[in-house]
Amino acid sequence: MSVSEAGAAHHVSASARAGAWLTVDCTALADNYRRLARLAEASECAAVVKADGYGLGAEPVAAALAKAGARTFFVAHEEEGRAIRVVLPSARIFVLHGFMPGCAEAFQATGLLPVLNDMHQIQEWSATGRRLGRKLPCAIQVDSGMSRFGVSEADLRAEAVFEAVVPVLVMSHLACADSPDHSANEAQRSRFLAMAERFPGVPRSLAASSGIFLGPAFHFELVRPGAALYGVAPNAVTPALRPVVRLDARIVQVRTLQAGDGVGYGLTWRAERPARVATLGIGYADGFFRAQAGRASVWYRDKRLPLLGRVSMDSVSVDITEVSDPLAPGDVLEVIGPHQSLDALAQTGGTIGYEILTALGHRFHRHYTGS
Numbered sequence: 001m002s003v004s005e006a007g008a009a010h011h012v013s014a015s016a017r018a019g020a021w022l023t024v025d026c027t028a029l030a031d032n033y034r035r036l037a038r039l040a041e042a043s044e045c046a047a048v049v050k051a052d053g054y055g056l057g058a059e060p061v062a063a064a065l066a067k068a069g070a071r072t073f074f075v076a077h078e079e080e081g082r083a084i085r086v087v088l089p090s091a092r093i094f095v096l097h098g099f100m101p102g103c104a105e106a107f108q109a110t111g112l113l114p115v116l117n118d119m120h121q122i123q124e125w126s127a128t129g130r131r132l133g134r135k136l137p138c139a140i141q142v143d144s145g146m147s148r149f150g151v152s153e154a155d156l157r158a159e160a161v162f163e164a165v166v167p168v169l170v171m172s173h174l175a176c177a178d179s180p181d182h183s184a185n186e187a188q189r190s191r192f193l194a195m196a197e198r199f200p201g202v203p204r205s206l207a208a209s210s211g212i213f214l215g216p217a218f219h220f221e222l223v224r225p226g227a228a229l230y231g232v233a234p235n236a237v238t239p240a241l242r243p244v245v246r247l248d249a250r251i252v253q254v255r256t257l258q259a260g261d262g263v264g265y266g267l268t269w270r271a272e273r274p275a276r277v278a279t280l281g282i283g284y285a286d287g288f289f290r291a292q293a294g295r296a297s298v299w300y301r302d303k304r305l306p307l308l309g310r311v312s313m314d315s316v317s318v319d320i321t322e323v324s325d326p327l328a329p330g331d332v333l334e335v336i337g338p339h340q341s342l343d344a345l346a347q348t349g350g351t352i353g354y355e356i357l358t359a360l361g362h363r364f365h366r367h368y369t370g371s
């Protein structure tokens with residue numbers, strides 16, 4: 001029997017082999033896109049797919065969003081832009097970090113659009129255009145008060161440099177949009193308005209997910225949601241749109257403990273009475289953070305199962321003493337799903353949904369449902 005015959009004879013599916021299953025609901029993702037687009041109906045609704053589509057897989061996510069109507073996409077790094085270009089042959093793709101010094105000429109050959117954040121990038125983009133004999137398109141980011149990316153008010157007075165590029169978007173980013181009452185929102189908005197006057201007629205963009213919920217005055221000509229598309233709540237009072245991810249971890253081993261037995265590194269948890277414990281195939285290398293020890297739970301049907309002891313790199317232990325069903329290796333427990341939202345899990349871990357999503361590992365079996 002050849003090697004491939006042996007493989008075929010013993011074939012089991014990738015999902016049967018996997019220690020955890022990540023399910024991405026592309027129908028919910030598309031619904032979220034359309035809902036955000038309706039909220040900002042006078043503006044174009046772009047989609048942010050940086051960090052591997054917020055951990056969910058840039059290519060399938062970008063394809064689903066394009067199908068839902070998105071025509072403009074944002075990534076952070078040039079390599080991310082090159083990767084999604086494969087599935088988005090005709091979309092506009094902006095790269096938030098622009099290009100690294102010395103890389104403008106190679107960058108323009110990709111057909112991606114750089115977001116130019118400082119005068120070095122603007123000068124290099126102008127010089128590249130002069131060499132090629134045409135002015136090159138770009139977005140210009142202005143710093144309206146976050147002190148992270150963008151040119152300053154003083155930079156904007158350097159007339160000559162801006163004449164040598166073709167801005168197709170002028171943008172800025174809000175620091176406090178998830179706190180709707182924060183005074184910085186209006187301060188940044190009015191500063192952005194004034195700075196954008198330097199580029200008459202050029203479409204403007206200020207709002208990411210949370211900014212969309214600040215109302216039409218923040219929408220300008222284009223909005224750029226990321227997190228809300230993927231089911232992260234835009235602020236503390238507005239519920240998340242439809243959940244997009246579900247994460248189920250599988251049981252690798254079930255064991256019975258006697259009173260006094262310890263669990264995991266450091267033996268930080270000890271059984272006070274006989275207990276049943278399941279060891280799950282998910283750990284901090286998969287984005288299930290160590291900080292969750294003693295705080296988070298997972299779920300079996302309607303039963304909450306507390307974590308026991310520390311989170312290991314590849315596994316975590318949970319208390320299944322109260323479960324009457326005979327749980328066994330291969331059975332699944334809910335980590336993110338109907339009983340525990342992404343934002344709820346983030347809260348117990350002392351973090352935000354963004355960090356949970358983008359830390360999701362690549363060892364899960366990924367399953368895309370819907371569109």
Ligand SMILES: *Cc1c(COP(=O)(O)O)cnc(C)c1O
Nearest residue numbers: 048173208209224225226227228
């Ligand atoms: C990440 C990012 C976004 C999207 O932000 P969300 O809060 O995820 O919607 C938009 N614009 C810029 C500049 C970003 O860095």
